[in-house]
Amino acid sequence: MNKVATYRIYLTRSLPSLSYSVCLMEKLHLLALLLPILLGLPLLYIWDILWMRPERLRKKLRKQGVRGPRPTLFYGNTQEMKRIRQEAVSAQKQDTSNYISTLFPHFLIWRETYGSVFHYSTGAVEILFVSDPGMVKDMSHCTSSELGKPIYIQKSRKPLFGEGILVSNGDIWAYQRKVIAPEFFMEKIKVMIELIGEASVPLLEAWESMLDDAGGSREIDVDGYLRNFSADVIARACFGSDFTTGEEIFYKLRQLQKAISQQDTLVGLSAVWKCLPTKANREIQKLEQEVRLLILDVAKEHSRGSSSRNNDDDNDCIETKHNSFLRSIVNSSRHCPASYGGSAEDYIVDNCKNIYFAGHETAAVTTTWCLMLLATHPSWQDRARAEALEVCRGCTKLDVDVLRRLKTVRKHPSRYASISVEETGSPSA
Ligand code: HEM
Numbered sequence: 001m002n003k004v005a006t007y008r009i010y011l012t013r014s015l016p017s018l019s020y021s022v023c024l025m026e027k028l029h030l031l032a033l034l035l036p037i038l039l040g041l042p043l044l045y046i047w048d049i050l051w052m053r054p055e056r057l058r059k060k061l062r063k064q065g066v067r068g069p070r071p072t073l074f075y076g077n078t079q080e081m082k083r084i085r086q087e088a089v090s091a092q093k094q095d096t097s098n099y100i101s102t103l104f105p106h107f108l109i110w111r112e113t114y115g116s117v118f119h120y121s122t123g124a125v126e127i128l129f130v131s132d133p134g135m136v137k138d139m140s141h142c143t144s145s146e147l148g149k150p151i152y153i154q155k156s157r158k159p160l161f162g163e164g165i166l167v168s169n170g171d172i173w174a175y176q177r178k179v180i181a182p183e184f185f186m187e188k189i190k191v192m193i194e195l196i197g198e199a200s201v202p203l204l205e206a207w208e209s210m211l212d213d214a215g216g217s218r219e220i221d222v223d224g225y226l227r228n229f230s231a232d233v234i235a236r237a238c239f240g241s242d243f244t245t246g247e248e249i250f251y252k253l254r255q256l257q258k259a260i261s262q263q264d265t266l267v268g269l270s271a272v273w274k275c276l277p278t279k280a281n282r283e284i285q286k287l288e289q290e291v292r293l294l295i296l297d298v299a300k301e302h303s304r305g306s307s308s309r310n311n312d313d314d315n316d317c318i319e320t321k322h323n324s325f326l327r328s329i330v331n332s333s334r335h336c337p338a339s340y341g342g343s344a345e346d347y348i349v350d351n352c353k354n355i356y357f358a359g360h361e362t363a364a365v366t367t368t369w370c371l372m373l374l375a376t377h378p379s380w381q382d383r384a385r386a387e388a389l390e391v392c393r394g395c396t397k398l399d400v401d402v403l404r405r406l407k408t409v410r411k412h413p414s415r416y417a418s419i420s421v422e423e424t425g426s427p428s429a
Contacts, residue, residue: 050074057126057421061119066128068119069110076121081106107131119421125152128419136417145173150420156263159288160256162350163341166358171337176351179332183238183325190400192237197398199232223368230364238355239298240323246356249294253356256287295352296345302326325355370409384408 051073058068069077088105101108107129110118116132130136139147154167161167165176182188203225210220227250228243235246259280275281302323329351333344340347374381384406391405392398 054121054126058119058121061128061421066117066119067114068121069114071121071123074123076123077106078123084109124156125150126421128421130417130419139417139419145169147419149173152420157260159284160253160260160357161354162346164350164354166354170339172340175332175337175340179328180325180351180355183328186400188324192233193398193400193403195236196233199229199236203229222371223364226367226371227360227364230367231360233363234356234359238323238325238359239352240302240326241298245298249291249298249356250360252287252291252294253353253360256284256291257357259284259287291353292349295349299326299330299348299352303330326352374409380408 054071054076058071061068069080071077072079084106088101106120110120110129111131117128117130117135119126119128121127130139148169149167154161154163157167163172165173165180168176206225207220211218228247231246231250232243235241235243235250239246262280329348333347336344336347342350374384387406387408391402395402
């Protein structure tokens with residue numbers, strides 16, 4: 001009786017533990033089978049992003065006869081670019097009259113080797129370089145909507161541009177373009193010329209006083225001054241505010257741009273990386289939020305101004321003339337296309353950020369470059385000065401007709417074009 005009882009007790013106790021160990025064995029077996037798949041799938045995905053996708057694009061280009069330097073995994077051709085640039089510096093091959101040979105000597109070498117159209121890789125992006133004059137001309141006739149904006153820019157620069165006009169495609173781009181383009185029609189630009197003249201006065205006065213203090217001649221680092229000047233003009237012309245109000249926005253946008261560009265080396269993995277709570281990502285999110293609040297403040301200020309003006313039509317201040325861009329953006333935010341991913345506030349923030357960025361950086365860099373060229377070529381300076389004195393003689397103020405007659409300093413058409421090549425759609429300039 002005792003034995004049977006003990007046996008029963010043994011059986012009832014050991015049965016569950018036996019079935020448990022069989023079950024555990026099965027699970028371990030399954031895990032051993034799944035483990036290579038679980039580890040392998042992400043590795044395959046990473047391999048596809050890093051090598052297979054770019055290689056598929058390169059293959060398509062090779063089939064069309066477009067060749068290029070052989071890229072390496074992770075770095076593309078960036079290591080080779082650094083090496084060529086280093087060699088050009090040490091061999092003192094730099095030619096100050098040709099910025100391409102100074103900044104991009106690798107383009108010249110690759111053009112000699114692979115012809116006027118070739119492809120290369122930055123690791124993250126496949127680029128098609130075009131220096132065939134006919135092709136560059138054809139490309140310059142294409143509109144943004146025909147070429148499409150690069151998807152990698154949309155993704156990697158999202159905190160900077162959101163879904164604004166500079167990076168959007170399709171109906172979102174068309175809608176924003178319809179709203180923004182009239183703000184830069186000639187009639188509006190004519191009004192801005194006076195404002196640009198006014199904004200240039202403090203800049204010129206600052207330079208003149210520096211020269212006076214130095215006895216007539218000194219070196220001036222113009223970059224910072226021209227950035228502020230350009231920011232002042234955009235803040236006044238598009239937002240009806242002055243540089244002080246826009247200063248913080250411009251500063252934070254620049255910080256945001258720097259923080260984002262530091263992640264450019266992350267190849268195709270930036271999408272994964274930016275979800276991680278790294279210090280850099282937290283900084284980007286913080287700056288994005290701060291810029292957002294500052295822009296919404298400017299927009300709210302404008303709305304308050306508009307409603308008080310509606311109550312008092314005689315209150316005609318500078319804002320009524322120079323913030324029609326902001327007004328158009330605020331008004332159009334209520335009817336943006338359904339495909340637009342964000343709210344009306346997102347739309348306002350995205351488009352204001354795009355204009356702060358598009359107008360500020362481009363104009364500042366172009367003017368700095370222009371002054372640098374004039375400084376290195378005194379004979380051009382003499383020609384430009386003589387022409388300005390001739391054209392402006394007797395003028396009380398600068399207007400569009402006077403400016404049209406200034407021909408020495410002109411924008412030259414580009415001789416080169418780079419297109420990022422992407423797998424999903426058409427190439428994007
Ligand atoms: C010298 C100064 C400037 C240069 C070199 C420049 C250059 C460019 C280039 C190359 C594009 C791309 C065109 C395309 O995708 O088809 C562009 C687009 C644009 N720029 Fe400028 N830009 C300058 C000044 C400005 C200013 C002052 C503003 C406004 C305040 C501005 C607003 C825009 C906008 C809104 C777009 C997007 C157009 C679209 O996608 O439809 N730009 N700019």
